[in-house]
Amino acid sequence: MKMAGWLSVLLLCASISPVVSLICNTCSGLPYDCQESTQICTVTQTNCMSQSFTVVSENGSVTEWTYKGCTQGLVCNETIYTDLGYRRTYISSTCCTTDLCNDNTYYARVPLSTLFCESCEGNNVSCAASNVTSLQCAGVQDRCMTVQTVYVNVSSSNVVYKGCGTGNLCGRQLYYNTGGPRVYTEVSCCGNKYCNHGVKAVTVNETLNGIQCYACNETGKGECTAPINKxxxxxxxxxxxxxxxxxxxxxxxxxxCCSSDVCYGLSASMSLQASQKLYCCQGNLCNSGNIASYFKSGSTSAQRSVFLIGGALLVLMKDLWTLL
Structure with missing residues (x-):
């Protein structure tokens, strides 16, 4: 290669800047005493996040917690409130995009509300009765909410919760089937005083859609280890x-199998822990256990069809679901 050619190659290499990952503070603990260290984010994690929740029990005791770290931006600048009377939960998050920008003390936001809703924990019969409890909402809870779950297998069972919430939880459909009882959970909302009267029927569609998935529930007996055949x-x-x-x-x-709302982060109905992550894919038997294959660079549909739920969101949403 001629000298001019070598010089062009060297100039081209010098002009290519390496990918620089974001650096964020990371910790998990009390908002006022969260012992921070630093975390180098992955290329897709473009935000530093602070996320906090406050839980107020019926006896007035308050529990607070903060999580800081890297995020893909899926849970940035969100606020969630729920109240069933015996416990209120406030969850909020904030994000920024420069190195170590999430260094401030961060608390969940707890504004005021004057909405009244029906409150109940029971089934579709007891929570549709006229003697349900009245509940004054707190924070920016701007919706009366009903959460109903139907379990379908040989027989069916029904669980209903009523209380206060926010609009970003409304209309969610959390359906999944892992080979045991099929679970159908729906969240319905309305915005007027005591408007969550009665109980609407959950849509249970048992029509086969042509898709098959591998299925298992690990109980410690190796149900989810190879070979995968169920x-x-x-x-x-x-x-x-x-x-x-x-x-x-x-x-x-x-x-x-699961519905799309489960993939988008509302996997709380599955009681996921902070040390667990959920992957979704589309296509027959695509959940083979080879997680790397869900993100194959050669697949044009992989990035559109696979969603990774951050552990911090899961632990907070699990606590939220317990309250609902």
């Missing part, structure tokens, strides 16, 4: 396959 036929709006993985060991804890 499958389930997906129904209705369960159009994705899921794989719930425990970290840092990376062992699968649950596989099956």
């Amino acid at each position: 499958t389930v036929s997906c129904m209705g709006n369960m159009t994705s396959c899921l794989d719930t993985v425990g970290f840092p060991r990376g062992n699968t804890l649950m596989r099956g």
